[in-house]
Amino acid sequence: MPKLKTHKGAAKRFKLTRRGKLLRRRAGLRHLLTSKRHKRKRHLRRAGLVSTAEKAHLQRLLPYAG
Secondary structure, three states, rough: OOOOOOOOHHHHOEOOOOOEEEEEOOOOOOOOOOOOHHHHHHHHHHEEEHHHHHHHHHHHHHOOOO
């Protein structure tokens, strides 16, 4: 079997946890920040987990991630 290529755009955007879950950045922290509360912006800084529905799609893009 030939080697599978990793999708480099996806590799830069997602990281793997020790238990094999995928981490992603949260949306909404790029612009129009003055109207958002400090608490909301603080929580957006934390990474989120990729949903199970999306995980199957990402495993095709990242064949060697877990």
